[in-house]
Amino acid sequence: MALSRKKSSVKAGLPPGTLVHVGEKKTEKVRIRLIEYDEQGIRETDLDPGHDFSSPGERPSVTWINIDGLWDVGLIERVGLAFGLHSLALEDIVNTNQRPKLDDYEDYLFLVSKMISYDPSQRSLQSEQLSIVLGKHFLLTFQEKPGDIFDPIRQRLRNGKGRVRKMGPDYLAYALLDAVVDSYFLALENVGEDIEDLEDEILKNPGTSTVQRVHGLKLDLLFVRKSVWPLREIISGMERGESDLVERKTILFLRDLYDHTIQVIDTVETYRDTVTGLLDIYLSSLSNKLNEIMKVLTIIATLFIPLTFIAGIYGMNFKFMPELEWKWGYPLVILLMVIVGAIMLAWFRKKRLM
């Protein structure tokens, strides 16, 4: 996860409430899907970006509008107008640098959260902003790009099995957040596998890039933590039951989801400790290796340097060196060298250098 490249500078100086899309500009069409359901039935419609949102149905069914793509600021503005959203909420929807948060606008709750996915090609985490507006009878969701993370929920809506069709938009919001938290578990699993790969690498074949990978994993984990800590607060805020928009029946489920976010946090902390431990292992293996290398050098050098000195002595050209004339001089010197070498080696053993 490189440092965020989304420039916030483009916004400096603009009046608050100005809608500026922060992120890659895309030209593909924005996808808008309308799902209306109640316990009896469900109707799915793909809407045109030019659709007139201003007269949403007032029936007691649930209306879910999902918008994939945030660059069409005009569309966001018209949706905001139709559903009576505050301009600050609209600004946050298109500013994808938002920190996850929960704002209670009385008529509706506004939530920002981050979906996280693992990109195996780059071995790093990607994030996408998901904004949710939870009203009495409607739910609006805004994503940066189309994705399939909510498909299982749509499937459950269509099947009509389970609870989701019987309950209001608050339960649907819970189900979406549950999918978001599940995406964290998946991302963490991938990070966990990366950590195990790294552990193998460190034990078998550590290199100069090891510390960089450790560093990358740390930033990834930091990134998950920064996404899930505020999400925990959001869920805790919804669960506390201060808003009429969240029904009592849903609170039990939010409590469960809250436990899941704590599990994510726990896992992140364990992984961070693990990665830090890997760095310790790597650094001490460097030290160990240096010690090994120096031992080899020391043993060879201290063994042969004195012997070479002895050979040097008898290589001198003095006229009067009686040993040179001795018949057994040469074998005696060789013997001397063997003895000196043996003493050195014995001493190394005693000193545990070998």
Next chain:
Amino acid sequence: MALSRKKSSVKAGLPPGTLVHVGEKKTEKVRIRLIEYDEQGIRETDLDPGHDFSSPGERPSVTWINIDGLWDVGLIERVGLAFGLHSLALEDIVNTNQRPKLDDYEDYLFLVSKMISYDPSQRSLQSEQLSIVLGKHFLLTFQEKPGDIFDPIRQRLRNGKGRVRKMGPDYLAYALLDAVVDSYFLALENVGEDIEDLEDEILKNPGTSTVQRVHGLKLDLLFVRKSVWPLREIISGMERGESDLVERKTILFLRDLYDHTIQVIDTVETYRDTVTGLLDIYLSSLSNKLNEIMKVLTIIATLFIPLTFIAGIYGMNFKFMPELEWKWGYPLVILLMVIVGAIMLAWFRKKRLM
């Protein structure tokens, strides 16, 4: 304790409240033991997995059903139905990745905790999930596999001595949690012995695997901490006396148990500091060793290199080298070498290199 291998990915996308067993699939029979007791008597029965739980006795005695083995999801579901358990609780029972927690469902309390045991063959800790459902007159316990940690409690029930037969299921729940906390003390004792082994190893024979063992111990301690911190909150939650299901008489015991969990946490913290200290000792012993090795190399090299140079000079083949002709040239050069060597050694001593 390796990173958890239990995949949470199998659950992603499923509706909440879906029962999916997370863990090893086993084919052995699930063991169900029913114990009914009051102050007068006790009856133990082994139930069949096909048993019909739907009409539990309504007498004022205590009914304890213990289930060993969680893979039979259908059985768990039937038990849940018979005792009116919420589907989220059932989901948590079979999802053995659960973080310890306490949920108050008004009619019953639902507790998840972790039993920890030490596996001497792998020198690491194993954990097993224990779920407890505490009702007005019944107690349900769910374990991953059969174990004997609760045998002393059963024995006490059979003997009819002590308090346990005179009190309700809340006291039984306390007794079980007390056994769980005792299992932490046992595990920590084993970890403590491992730490002492490691200390010996570091002082006598440190090697490249030392840091890995330090790392392993740290993860083990982290694991105990992650199990006991939420358990502390659970016990504190029960002790606060907000639920009618926990009687006043039991609260004193829970307070005592609470103190025990704090003692576990204290021990874990001491051990963590100890292990960190061992790492410091190990790393500084590496540095010390390197210094020792380099001292040897330096002394030998700086002693003999100048001497070898002197020998080299008189090994040169110049025609006109007056010293070579001197009668006392050879002894004088040897004397020179002895003097140079002595000066070097004296200098080493002064510089505290030797």
Next chain:
Amino acid sequence: MALSRKKSSVKAGLPPGTLVHVGEKKTEKVRIRLIEYDEQGIRETDLDPGHDFSSPGERPSVTWINIDGLWDVGLIERVGLAFGLHSLALEDIVNTNQRPKLDDYEDYLFLVSKMISYDPSQRSLQSEQLSIVLGKHFLLTFQEKPGDIFDPIRQRLRNGKGRVRKMGPDYLAYALLDAVVDSYFLALENVGEDIEDLEDEILKNPGTSTVQRVHGLKLDLLFVRKSVWPLREIISGMERGESDLVERKTILFLRDLYDHTIQVIDTVETYRDTVTGLLDIYLSSLSNKLNEIMKVLTIIATLFIPLTFIAGIYGMNFKFMPELEWKWGYPLVILLMVIVGAIMLAWFRKKRLM
């Protein structure tokens, strides 16, 4: 960001409430700009330092007086008298070492905050103190030197578009603080680029100044943190709605601004972790490099030292050395050397030293 050079010693021993300008003495003229506006119109006037502030208009319009330059203590005093400011507030305005804070003087709120700008020439952050006095119908702002950070707000005032003309001085104060927080984002962007530069430097061409730059970046980030943490508290204090001077309509905007400060804090924390990680990478690259160097030395030395020893033996001048007389003596010794060298290299490979 060097350690602050502004001496606080000049103030020691003076009675509290004494106005002493702490900072560079300047002789340039202080700029005073008066802006009066309401929904209908706007009037801008540049005032003379000798202006008589004692009779500010009592109309329900908003009066904004901005003063650039704090060294004219007499002027500050006269402004204070005219608007009924407490001497402690005046003291804080001219003491530019002030920590950001919010003081509620009932009739007015007194805010101190820090604007931060990036100085590319020195690659470090500059800070300037901004004091704001928020009254029922007026807003006073005091800056150390002229700057253009508030120009966009003046432009919006002149245009009369957006909310700012329709709302009171509390909204204007919010808009100014919003500009201050935006300046933090800009400064952090520059710091982020510095971090990426540093990362490149460490990977390609690390040097002795690297740690100093790491240290400098840490102090810069610390500096931003020290500015934004109290600002967060200030905004939270205003948002809590305890003062009548902040209207309900403005509180929503302050809540949004509060989120922005948390985002700044988050970014600072991420950057701090990143910089710490860079230090780890740098230090381990040093260790790696040392290992590489020592490997080279060890391989060369242990390869040639034994060979030189062999050559030394046959350089001895003993009369009776049979090998010297052999016809194949020379080639055989060369062969011996090649074999010894080959064995050494094979052993290095096995030991993974090469």
Next chain:
Amino acid sequence: MALSRKKSSVKAGLPPGTLVHVGEKKTEKVRIRLIEYDEQGIRETDLDPGHDFSSPGERPSVTWINIDGLWDVGLIERVGLAFGLHSLALEDIVNTNQRPKLDDYEDYLFLVSKMISYDPSQRSLQSEQLSIVLGKHFLLTFQEKPGDIFDPIRQRLRNGKGRVRKMGPDYLAYALLDAVVDSYFLALENVGEDIEDLEDEILKNPGTSTVQRVHGLKLDLLFVRKSVWPLREIISGMERGESDLVERKTILFLRDLYDHTIQVIDTVETYRDTVTGLLDIYLSSLSNKLNEIMKVLTIIATLFIPLTFIAGIYGMNFKFMPELEWKWGYPLVILLMVIVGAIMLAWFRKKRLM
């Protein structure tokens, strides 16, 4: 302070409230001393272990029973019965692994604390558990072994001077806790002296055992901290005045004692920082020493290796080497060597290697 060797495993599986003495089994007689006093007089009696405690005097005087030795579980049980103590309290009295704590049993307060003494022979801290039961008219104290830490208090009781005779058992409890906290100050003074010794050792004669001593001191300090933190909570709990057993007059003294515990904690933190700093000094002195050693080696080696090479050249036996025939060949080569050596040394100086 080695890791605690008191096994908690002996208790696992036993019902709560079972009295098991954890600690060394001793056969010496348990000492029981009864002191009864009021403002008028004082009576001291040494009781027999078989004494019948069941009818304690109901007079308004203060009864203090001190028991030295906890292995006689039967005695403790009888005392408990006589004074109506809960079995959990009794269990905690004999389980000397207890964490300091305060339990309010309404009729009496139950306190566990740790006395700490310094053992100069082992240079480490010893701890002993002190349990206090504070009733309306009585005070029971339980120690592991006889000691003289409370002698000054007994002396004050006998003298009848000061406050202690005029006040109730709550003041006596305060006086005992005050003595306990004083024992911490004494222990910390000894630790402080050890730290200064260690500082000397590190500066003058550091060795491989230095890090072990640092580690030992850290564990000692951790041990004091673990004893004093809960004691602080205990005293704060008593001072809050929630129990009728603590009179208003005594609370002022407890507040003072509370300040003392904070002072102990402060000292412990300072010492911990100091010890950590010593470790830094030690490790950097190791690095410095290595640098010094390597400098010596490098200077000697790079000075003589080129010179030896020159000598080696003129030691070659080529037939046609014109220099060898020159009359001034030898002096010229010596001159060359001197010049090369001088250049090397000058270069070293410039590079600050010397």
Next chain:
Amino acid sequence: MALSRKKSSVKAGLPPGTLVHVGEKKTEKVRIRLIEYDEQGIRETDLDPGHDFSSPGERPSVTWINIDGLWDVGLIERVGLAFGLHSLALEDIVNTNQRPKLDDYEDYLFLVSKMISYDPSQRSLQSEQLSIVLGKHFLLTFQEKPGDIFDPIRQRLRNGKGRVRKMGPDYLAYALLDAVVDSYFLALENVGEDIEDLEDEILKNPGTSTVQRVHGLKLDLLFVRKSVWPLREIISGMERGESDLVERKTILFLRDLYDHTIQVIDTVETYRDTVTGLLDIYLSSLSNKLNEIMKVLTIIATLFIPLTFIAGIYGMNFKFMPELEWKWGYPLVILLMVIVGAIMLAWFRKKRLM
């Protein structure tokens, strides 16, 4: 700041409330200065140690008694009696090891704080205990030794300008504490200069004493922090307005002072981070230097060792070495050496060792 040498052992075993002077025993006369003032006038008197304090004037003016020197325990006792001070307060006045604190004795507030001064000769901080007793109409201050830190306040009292003469003893207490906090700023300025000196030393001429100085600065900063944190609590306690002794008018000033203490804490934290960063710079400069040294050694050794080996070969005395007979043998070998050397150097460059 060395570890405190003031022994607390002299107090162990004494009854609480016993006055024992902890600190250097001095024989010089204790200075007692009485200042009485109200809005109209001021009277200063130097009192004799034997003065009878028992009848302080009951007029509505303010009485300030300042005592320099605490060793005359009898005097302190008489003052205590005259003003109705609790014996615990008196004990704290003479025990100069006291942690800063605020005790509310209803009739008076008792404050302990620490004045800090910088001793340039030892480059370390000195501290002195200041105890303040704030009554309805009087203020007692106790210092360890005479000092001039309060002279400016006395001057302001004499001048009768400013607020101090118009307000009560609570404002005087505030003014004294303000002077104390100013002394912290001054001490920190000196520490800041020391840090900059140290930074210079590390960059230009680091040595073995560097880490000791880093350590000393850390302890100094710790010491300031330990003095200012409780002072912050004291001021916050006074400002909360729970005591009648502090008037509403003074609270504004205390709030300002509170901000100053937070500024001190901020500065301390910044300095601590800076000092830690300096340690990093120092340690990495050690590593860098080692790398530099080893590079030199490696380059020289690997360059000349092979060349020396070649020279050694042709220094062998074999009868049949055809190269020795060649006419161009010598120049060819020299050429070979040049080529080998050039290859080595090229390889070094490629490997970035040079």
